[in-house]
Amino acid sequence: DVKVTQSSRYLVKRTGEKVFLECVQDMDHENMFWYRQDPGLGLRLIYFSYDVKMKEKGDIPEGYSVSREKKERFSLILESASTNQTSMYLCASSLLGQGAASPLHFGNGTRLTVT
Amino acid sequence: AQSVTQLDSQVPVFEEAPVELRCNYSSSVSVYLFWYVQYPNQGLQLLLKYLSGSTLVKGINGFEAEFNKSQTSFHLRKPSVHISDTAEYFCAVTGFQKLVFGTGTRLLVSP
Structure with a gap:
């Protein structure tokens, strides 16, 4: 089974801090994604990557950046955290070869609170 | 561009009752359709998907969905729910580009 691991389950940060959310997958998937999940809004795509160093x-990319230096790792960076970035963040991965038919495999999420 | 509408934000049912979670989509091209489930404190996992072929798709845990092109719907059904089916369910659509998710339906199963 594919495993997508997000480094933190809960995170509390202060306004203005630089925040790193880490995600690692172990099944050699080319595609990786970062979503945020908010009540009543569903999942919204922040960034995705289909190859190393590609993004x-x-x-909703504003206020975020990403880094993919290795195929298995995809990092989400909040350059200067703000309270409106308090949310659940979900990382996902999928195979490139199946195209749009490829299902997403999700991590368990990181609940970020910015105070 | 594609869009997905899940009209019901919450569906309460009693254990062993049937349930239908509604999903309507809009797209100008052929689509792939998915249902994902999110159990409490977990990420999403794939329940079932429609790519082509038979319009009735069977998934895990006894769920099934029917693709109806004329009504642009992909409703999820289960004939008899269990307490353990309590979760949030997301419908998603893609037209060969990125996946678009609905806002989710919370299924609450009570004894």
Whole structure:
């Protein structure tokens, strides 16, 4: 089974701090994604990557950046955390070869609170 | 562009009753459709998917969904729910680009 591991389950940060959320997958998937999940809004795509050092903006990239230096690791960076970035963050991965038919495999999420 | 509507934010049912969670989508191209489930304090996992072929798709845990192209729907059903089915369910659609999720339906199963 694919395992997607997010380094922190809960995180509390102060406004203005730089925050790193880490995600590692163990099944050699090319695609990796970062979503945020908010009540009533579902999942919204922040950034995705289909290869090492490649990144594409999703629907809500403002205030975020990403890093993919190794195939198995995809990091989400909040350059200067703000209270409106308090949310659940979900990392996911999928195979490139199956295209859009490839299902996503999710981590258990990181609940970030910015005070 | 694709969009997904899950009209019901919450569906309460009693154990062993049937349930239907509704999903409607809009797209100008052919689509792939998915249902994901999120149990409390966990990430999402794939329940079932429709890519092509038979419009009735069977998934894990006794769930099934029917693709209806004319009504642009992909409703999820289970004939008899268990307490353990309490979770949030997300419908998602893709037209060969990125996946678009609905806002989710919380299924609450009570004894």
